Amino acid sequence: MRLIKDAKRLTPFLILSLYLLLGQSALLAQQISEKFKYEDRTFTESTLLYLSEISVNEPWEDSPKLQFLLESEPPKEWLEKRISYLIPGQKTFETSQMLPLMSNLGAKLYSDSKQRKETPLYSLEDHFLSLEDNKLVINSPRVGIVSVSQHYFSKENKISDTGDKEADYVSMLSLLFHEARHSDGNHESLGFSHTTCPESSDYVGLKVCDASYNGPYAISAEVLDHLISQCHSCSDVEKEVLQLMYFDFQGRIINDNAMTLKKKNEINDIQNQLDSLYEEKYYKNQAPVQNFVSILILKRKISILETRLNHLQNTELKNNTYWDPTPEYSDISI
Numbered sequence: 001m002r003l004i005k006d007a008k009r010l011t012p013f014l015i016l017s018l019y020l021l022l023g024q025s026a027l028l029a030q031q032i033s034e035k036f037k038y039e040d041r042t043f044t045e046s047t048l049l050y051l052s053e054i055s056v057n058e059p060w061e062d063s064p065k066l067q068f069l070l071e072s073e074p075p076k077e078w079l080e081k082r083i084s085y086l087i088p089g090q091k092t093f094e095t096s097q098m099l100p101l102m103s104n105l106g107a108k109l110y111s112d113s114k115q116r117k118e119t120p121l122y123s124l125e126d127h128f129l130s131l132e133d134n135k136l137v138i139n140s141p142r143v144g145i146v147s148v149s150q151h152y153f154s155k156e157n158k159i160s161d162t163g164d165k166e167a168d169y170v171s172m173l174s175l176l177f178h179e180a181r182h183s184d185g186n187h188e189s190l191g192f193s194h195t196t197c198p199e200s201s202d203y204v205g206l207k208v209c210d211a212s213y214n215g216p217y218a219i220s221a222e223v224l225d226h227l228i229s230q231c232h233s234c235s236d237v238e239k240e241v242l243q244l245m246y247f248d249f250q251g252r253i254i255n256d257n258a259m260t261l262k263k264k265n266e267i268n269d270i271q272n273q274l275d276s277l278y279e280e281k282y283y284k285n286q287a288p289v290q291n292f293v294s295i296l297i298l299k300r301k302i303s304i305l306e307t308r309l310n311h312l313q314n315t316e317l318k319n320n321t322y323w324d325p326t327p328e329y330s331d332i333s334i
């Protein structure tokens with residue numbers, strides 16, 4: 001046991017030595033495009049190496065929710081199965097208004113090609129990645145191409161003052177795990193697409209929410225929550241910012257218990273009814289000749305309304321929709 005603990009402690013040093021010996025890219029399962037700016041590429045590599053250092057080969061302990069979401073797989077392996085190539089954001093995305101900082105291009109290419117009933121080949125030639133013929137067969141959402149916008153690496157999207165600290169790796173990892181979930185699913189759950197946010201959300205009307213409790217936002221939120229607790233060099237301010245990110249992600253999971261305008265009106269209505277019943281009860285209690293039966297009926301009415309009010313006021317996250325993460329593969333031959 002002692003030996004295992006020592007080995008665990010030594011792992012970051014072993015990784016660092018290997019890193020110096022082999023060059024960092026050799027340690028990464030993911031291929032990172034040469035088209036990234038040098039510092040953006042280095043930052044991405046450092047983020048992935050950070051994951052190797054902290055996750056070794058076991059599922060993350062002390063987080064049953066995360067273990068469930070990652071199907072008890074070690075997090076590094078889980079991510080590697082779903083993200084194989086990281087490339088800079090496409091120019092077309094850069095000009096769009098809602099600029100995605102990251103996007104699972106592989107899942108999008110797959111669902112587009114599925115609609116057109118064809119299996120396309122996708123060229124990664126421009127990115128200098130080692131691929132046979134530089135062509136990928138897009139036959140599953142698991143093809144694993146994720147684009148990262150240049151804007152993501154800008155100062156305003158970083159957590160720490162230098163933009164290259166543990167807090168920044170934590171933040172990027174939570175987004176990568178989010179994108180990785182888009183590589184999952186079949187039929188209705190294909191790509192774990194986002195849903196339009198309901199009235200109760202800060203993002204009402206935008207397609208940036210999840211209908212299921214095991215979607216990309218649940219994964220990014222739980223990964224973040226776990227990594228914040230493990231982040232030794234994070235300052236209090238950095239932890240606070242990461243926590244705000246966590247709440248934002250959590251808020252994007254559709255909550256069947258969330259407060260809506262309809263609920264607010266109903267609460268107001270019940271509160272008014274209760275006020276008049278409390279008043280009625282007060283006067284009945286003061287009356288010289290008491291009618292116990294009518295007081296008991298009144299009490300019963302009050303208790304029913306109070307239970308209903310408590311139920312409406314409970315806004316804790318409740319979502320029972322599970323989406324099947326098994327990825328689909330097309331059998332269309334090329």
Ligand SMILES: [Zn+2]
Binds near residue numbers: 179182
């Ligand atoms: Zn997403």
